Amino acid sequence: MFGRKERAALASLDPLHRGLIEQRTLSAVLQPPAWRTLVDSLVHPPPELRKAKHQVPPRTMEIVVPLVRLLAADVDDDAWLGLTVDLxxxxxxxxxxxxxxxxxxxxxxxxxxxxxxxxxxxxxxxxxxxxxxxxxxxxxxxxxxxxxxxxxxxxxxxxxxxxxxxxxxxxxxxxxxxxxxxxxxxxxxxxxxxxxxxxxxxxxxx
Structure with missing residues (x-):
């Protein structure tokens, strides 16, 4: 039962969030509202994903998330922000x-x-x-x-x-x-x- 819940929680993640977990990479050009949605997913993952293999790699929460928040605040909502992360x-x-x-x-x-x-x-x-x-x-x-x-x-x-x-x-x-x-x-x-x-x-x- 727990395995099914875990798989469902993983499938429900933002695709970029899931890519960071499974491939440890992220590459996208998005507008700030979409970046804020991703940051919210990273900061508040589903409670079913507690295992170490489902955690984002180091530097994500310490560097990438604060940087995206800072840049998204200095970019108009209809402008574009490109980010490539390879962890x-x-x-x-x-x-x-x-x-x-x-x-x-x-x-x-x-x-x-x-x-x-x-x-x-x-x-x-x-x-x-x-x-x-x-x-x-x-x-x-x-x-x-x-x-x-x-x-x-x-x-x-x-x-x-x-x-x-x-x-x-x-x-x-x-x-x-x-x-x-x-x-x-x-x-x-x-x-x-x-x-x-x-x-x-x-x-x-x-």
Whole structure:
């Protein structure tokens, strides 16, 4: 009986909500009212979906939901907001590069390094004041698998992972408005302005 209720609750979900659960991805261009409906579904899922396999992946509630709420408030209801989310993580084959052997340092017997580029968030929004906001977040991940031999002669494998998050933002102001760059910014933040027919302000953070 509970299984039928669970399946019915899953089938009743917003298709984008269900896609986040089953494929861990979401890609859509919607108007703010539709985004608010999705956020409501994410925040208030059916009580039958308690199992871990039916929960949305990490970063959904901590980052994606607050971001959608913020952007939907700054986009007219008849305008469009595009969002692509890929929360499968850096371990999927289409995000990983070719493994390569590195020179081992004793007591290591073998060191294999693999790089992954995990572009997990992209936003394209037509803002209320007439500007356009584009945002992208990429995790550059380095995974090293180290094989060692212990004092007892047994082989041990350790995996070390290091990630660098890179954020890129480009704001195109409304027609006739010149881009402005702040006089001072943190060292980890790079801000540049582009003039011409399509002026914009670009922000890079890493």
């Amino acid at each position: 499968r993580g850096p371990g999927v084959p289409d995000k990983q590069g070719t493994p390569r052997d590195l020179p081992p340092q004793p007591p290591a017997l073998k060191v294999v390094e693999q790089l992954a580029r995990d572009g997990w968030l992209a936003v394209d929004a037509q803002l209320r004041h007439g500007g356009r906001l584009r945002l992208g977040v990429v995790d550059d991940v380095r995974l090293r698998t180290i094989t060692k031999r212990s004092a007892s002669g047994k082989r041990k494998i350790k995996r070390r992972q290091k990630a660098t998050e890179r954020v890129r933002v480009r704001l195109t102001p409304p027609k006739g408005v010149a881009p402005i760059v702040p006089h001072s910014t943190p060292r980890w933040l790079t801000v540049t302005a582009k003039d011409g027919r399509r002026p914009s302000v670009a922000v890079k953070a890493a």
